[in-house]
Amino acid sequence: MTETFGARLRAHRERAGKTRSVLGGLVGRSADWVKALENGRLLTPRLPMLMRLAEVLDISDLAELTGEQAMPVASVTRAGHPAVERVAAAMQRSNLPAGDPTSADLLRGRVDQAWTLWHRSTTERSAVAAVLPDLLDEARVSVRRLDGTARRAALVELARVYHLAQLYVANQPYPELVWLAADRAMQAAQDADDPAAIAVAAWYYAHVYRSSAQVDAAEQVLTDAAVLLDPATGTEVAARWGQLQLGLALGHAKIGRAGQAWRAWDLADETAGRLGAGYVHPWLMFGTTAVDAYGVTVEVDLVRPGEAVRRADQVHYSALPSRTRRATHLVDAARAHLLRREEVATVHLLGRALRESVDTVRHRPDARVAVIELSGRQGTIGEDARELALAIGIGG
Known part of the structure; x- marks a missing residue:
């Protein structure tokens, strides 16, 4: 007997360790909607939603969900x-x-x-x-x-x-x-x-682990590096220690550990506060603005879009002296609005991100999937999204 789309979706959701409510929230739908898909009471979604599901569940080929002809997710979401x-x-x-x-x-x-x-x-x-x-x-x-x-x-x-x-x-x-x-x-x-260099290497290694759903491995590499540092010994060490706490917060948020995520974020926030409101690390960009912006990311990953939007409204993005980082965090703010189905705000923020850095938006899978989805809308939203699609190399 051929496995149904719903059965495949459920197997991948459980493998990723996500509840129906978390998965539904991350793609802007309800737990009941996910349940209906898994039970076969709803038809297989259209391509933009399939892409969003695949990205959230770390699925590399849509055939793993649909059972049909192979279609690598990266061919659409990764340029x-x-x-x-x-x-x-x-x-x-x-x-x-x-x-x-x-x-x-x-x-x-x-x-x-x-x-x-x-x-x-x-x-x-x-x-x-x-x-x-x-x-x-x-x-x-x-x-x-x-x-x-x-x-x-x-x-x-x-x-x-x-x-x-x-x-x-x-x-x-x-x-x-x-x-x-x-x-x-x-x-x-x-x-x-060099413990300070190891700390930064851990921050970047954790990104790779999280992107491949190895959150525990990400936590371990960050924790191992953090014990090598004493944040009281100077500004440079404190900034790197704070960056590690942000990494821990992002990992916990990715799998729904809200309490642990916010405890780690609080440590990063306290560290940035001690360094001063005007401090920004020259290439890591750690500082109060970066910590505030990552707070938006944490809320989005915890599927609390209302809180994410509230936090995004308070972030002074212009205080980040990095086009790539401003664009990255503006995309996260756009994700928050998309979860609330506030499509005008989503398109606006993606446009702002594009003006900061074409490459960042072009190479962010969640930005590409959002643009693909919104390109199918009628009226001004669809027109603006199609312009964004052309700008980042989707369609033509």
């Missing part, structure tokens, strides 16, 4: 960047390039410049793709040919380059590259024997 093959080749190169090492101070300056490109460009992937391959080679040569303290400093910079590489390849149809970047960054940080 590949034109330069990804060149970046991938640099990441996967096994031989050491020729050349002399760069001093640790000069290497640090060049890595800082690359991070500035990431945060200030409206097309950050194109901007960093132009420098990443050479920067990876330069950092690897320096690590191999420097000694002692200089080598450890170069290892810290190599980890930061791999963090950038992870951000570049994220939300593209190449998950193996994301894992490779996270693993290489953590290895470099550990080889440097």
